[in-house]
Amino acid sequence: SQKIEQNSEALNIQEGKTATLTCNYTNYSPAYLQWYRQDPGRGPVFLLLIRENEKEKRKERLKVTFDTTLKQSLFHITASQPADSATYLCALEGNYGQNFVFGPGTRLSVLP
Amino acid sequence: SQTIHQWPATLVQPVGSPLSLECTVEGTSNPNLYWYRQAAGRGLQLLFYSVGIGQISSEVPQNLSASRPQDRQFILSSKKLLLSDSGFYLCAWTRQQGGGGYTFGSGTRLTVV
Numbered sequence: 001s002q003k004i005e006q007n008s009e010a011l012n013i014q015e016g017k018t019a020t021l022t023c024n025y026t027n028y029s030p031a032y033l034q035w036y037r038q039d040p041g042r043g044p045v046f047l048l049l050i051r052e053n054e055k056e057k058r059k060e061r062l063k064v065t066f067d068t069t070l071k072q073s074l075f076h077i078t079a080s081q082p083a084d085s086a087t088y089l090c091a092l093e094g095n096y097g098q099n100f101v102f103g104p105g106t107r108l109s110v111l112p
Numbered sequence: 113s114q115t116i117h118q119w120p121a122t123l124v125q126p127v128g129s130p131l132s133l134e135c136t137v138e139g140t141s142n143p144n145l146y147w148y149r150q151a152a153g154r155g156l157q158l159l160f161y162s163v164g165i166g167q168i169s170s171e172v173p174q175n176l177s178a179s180r181p182q183d184r185q186f187i188l189s190s191k192k193l194l195l196s197d198s199g200f201y202l203c204a205w206t207r208q209q210g211g212g213g214y215t216f217g218s219g220t221r222l223t224v225v
Binding site: 031032034036041042043044045046049051089091093094095096097098100101102103104105 | 118144154155156158200202204206208209210211212213214215216217218219221
């Protein structure tokens, strides 16, 4: 069955450093991979989507890579700030939206 | 612009009581609509999705049901709540199936006592 793992349940980094979160999957060939941010008691907020034929995508301080051979996506936040502290979720999706599934999330804490 | 409304924000209900959570989307037509549940410290579990009025697909057989009486309205219901129904319920929509980001509502925290 499909399985998604995110590298760690929690990650602490110092302000100003680059945060790197990992999403690994097995038994899946997704057409799309998405990243979301979720704050406590709130719904997830869509950040970035990357297609299977794309290697990298950037948006402001965010960068996502997608390696379909390794079955892995990396999510980077450069020049991290305490306001970046949240849980980050990756999600996989098939061509027509089938088999849409979220990973368990990584709770990022950026320490001042 | 598109917005999604979900209510109530919090709800405390006794075991065996009925449930009705409502979600509406504004600023778009024919959205794909979803109900998710997130248990404390757990991931998001898809409960139901709908691609059109009256079309409901269930992902997990359980004590809950969903209905879509209007294009932009999605309702989650239960006739008799169980303790295990407690959780954070989220409504979401997307314009297209495949390649579109999901927009989530603010959620309903349900506690069954």
